[in-house]
Amino acid sequence: MSDATWITVRLTIELAALSTLLLLLLGTPLAWWLARTRSAIKPLAASLVAMPLVLPPSVIGFYLLLLMGPHGPVGQFTQWLGLGRLPFTFGGLVVASVIYSLPFVVQPLQQAFEAIPERVLEAAATLRASPLDRFFTVALPLARPGLLTASVLGFAHTVGEFGVVLMIGGNIPGQTRVLSVAIFEHVEAAEFEQAHRLAAGMVVFALVVLVTLYRVNRPARDSLGAAR
């Protein structure tokens, strides 16, 4: 593997790992709330979470470019914070990935939480488990397969992301050139050999990840199927 390829692979893994971590931190409480709430805004919140599944990446990329640009509210906010602007930076890709992969993390978690019977949590409550205790010692362990599915899908989907990173990334080696963009560039330049090497690697990666996930999660409920 050449140096340039290695930088690209490492950047892709870093992006996916960091995005997945942030998604679990943000997505778990959100999924818990969605699973338990009877609030009138739940359908709206659930729809917003699912939007990236439906919207083309070009729509997300286009609006992120405008929102995070110098005239956009997000761009003005990050500049006010002294962070500069997000497009063409690794941080910008992380933000975009979190938005783009949100449903892949929140939905499996939400389904896992919804599958926990109310009486289990009530029983824990009668044993004087605080709400926080119930969440960490009862709900979270019971939702383990959902947690695994969410992590794996969040990671894999970020690795597989293309349209949004292409539109806001600027293809900078070591900064924003991730694998999918590098493959696209090879294909466009008719460098099919290099394209094949990376593309075949991606196919193998995706297959291994999914087979592992399905094997590990087999005895549990079909949370992956439910997430779709």
Add this chain to the structure above:
Amino acid sequence: MRRTHAIFRRLTVFCVVSLALCTSHSQAGEVTVAVASNFAGPMARLAAGFTAASGHTLRTSVGSTGKFYSQIVAGAPFEVLLAADIETPRRLIAEGHAVAGSNFSYAIGQLVLWSALPGLADDQGAVLASGRFTKLAIANPKLAPYGRAGLEVLKARGLGATLSPKLVTGESIAQAYQFVATGNAELGFVALSQVIGAGQPRVNNAAPGGANTQAPRGPVLPDKSATGSYWRVPSNLYSPIRQDAVLLQAGAKNAAAAALLAYLKSAPAKAVIQAYGYGL
């Protein structure tokens, strides 16, 4: 019974009429053309002129020349390619995907350094050395002739190494334009045709032919749709961007495809092409 009969009759009439429409349509001819991103603006105007002159209609796809190459090799139904370079049409001919001898230069590209901010790009390109910007957008030099030309300009100015951390790369010149238009990059190397835009291009009497050998002039904003500022890069700073058209195998038997290529060589078409800032 009567009613179904009536419905049948109506259906028959409908079928005959639509069939007639379809046939007349195919007689008038249609040509599917792949157009390099930088030429999208002029192509839209040329399409109207072509249809008015010949009765044929155009189906236009806009994209990067590199992508079109891959698609054509893979059997895409394009009949004519207006490339952003001369190599791709030659390669398609050599590989048997295009008709030998049909390639010709329809335009010579004019590179500009453009900013959406009024007053940033000066008419000498001094802004490149000024440090008054954080990002410089460029089309991928590996894929796009305009990107390669942009790099040549930076090298000619001795700024290649200094500015490389500021470069952001679009997959085509259209994306480089987009980065500048949204303000995410303050400057970018794009085609003059993009900056002149979709408005009414003014036919520039001083420009034909000699445009590429002229000394740089101040920003000439032909209409209100063009905003910001730009530097028309003198042609001695980069190797010429010759753009060739070629008849592809899929269109070899289509009279409309041949008509389009002939139209591109006509005086009215040349006037439009020059009005968008291209040399000939």
